[in-house]
Amino acid sequence: MDVRRRAAQAPFSSMKLLREFLQAIEVGGRRPLLVRRETVAHIGVSKHILFASDLHLRKDGPRRIVDGLVQIALEEHPDLVLLGGDLVDWSSGLEALQSLVRRLSRVAPVGAVAGNHDRWIGVASVRAAVLAGGGWWLEDAPWTLSPRCAIYGSSEQPVQAASHHVLCTHHPVASHHVPHFDLTLSGHLHGGQFVFYQRNGILYPGAFLYRWNGLRFDDKDGKTLLISRGVQDTLPLRWNCPREVLVVRI
Numbered sequence: 001m002d003v004r005r006r007a008a009q010a011p012f013s014s015m016k017l018l019r020e021f022l023q024a025i026e027v028g029g030r031r032p033l034l035v036r037r038e039t040v041a042h043i044g045v046s047k048h049i050l051f052a053s054d055l056h057l058r059k060d061g062p063r064r065i066v067d068g069l070v071q072i073a074l075e076e077h078p079d080l081v082l083l084g085g086d087l088v089d090w091s092s093g094l095e096a097l098q099s100l101v102r103r104l105s106r107v108a109p110v111g112a113v114a115g116n117h118d119r120w121i122g123v124a125s126v127r128a129a130v131l132a133g134g135g136w137w138l139e140d141a142p143w144t145l146s147p148r149c150a151i152y153g154s155s156e157q158p159v160q161a162a163s164h165h166v167l168c169t170h171h172p173v174a175s176h177h178v179p180h181f182d183l184t185l186s187g188h189l190h191g192g193q194f195v196f197y198q199r200n201g202i203l204y205p206g207a208f209l210y211r212w213n214g215l216r217f218d219d220k221d222g223k224t225l226l227i228s229r230g231v232q233d234t235l236p237l238r239w240n241c242p243r244e245v246l247v248v249r250i
């Protein structure tokens with residue numbers, strides 16, 4: 001009897017594993033973006049930042065990515081939108097970037113920095129698209145979110161007269177080396193795009209290759225590094241690694 005029961009259960013277990021595999025895989029970035037919520041309470045300025053990194057925009061946007069980001073902004077009512085680099089994959093995506101920044105700017109101020117893909121396209125062109133859309137290029141100068149909080153686009157910018165300091169960057173930075181930053185927002189790693197397992201917010205196997213392949217890092221001095229898994233990918237294939245934007249309460 002037990003043998004027959006196990007034989008009957010085996011196909012069911014195989015089908016369950018197959019369904020779980022198919023649910024975890026994403027091809028073409030067609031699923032809705034996940035909104036991941038984080039809080040960095042010790043900053044205490046009662047502001048919300050929407051952080052979107054790795055947009056990888058092309059000629060057609062795609063439209064669902066642009067519309068999805070705008071819809072999230074409309075629903076979340078952030079005080080500031082930050083775009084964390086790799087904004088375009090091809091120069092044909094500059095028009096889509098300008099349109100996105102223009103639409104987001106109707107909701108909240110928009111600040112942006114460049115990523116490695118933007119440098120391949122040409123930072124001057126990407127910067128021009130952001131400025132034409134009404135955004136702020138954070139690598140030019142910091143942004144004052146409130147008298148108590150300044151937002152930076154480079155760790156080398158002069159320290160502003162504020163109580164708290166937030167760095168928007170593309171590549172994860174060991175913010176421990178820059179003591180005045182309370183919070184660093186970064187992207188670039190895409191969570192590795194294939195996540196076999198997660199432990200304490202660290203994503204594997206990507207973390208074997210790069211120590212910052214995780215979601216959140218808090219150190220003993222109260223500094224926080226938040227890393228987005230990104231909005232879109234050049235290679236549009238993921239497994240168990242949802243595309244996302246961050247809504248950060250500070």
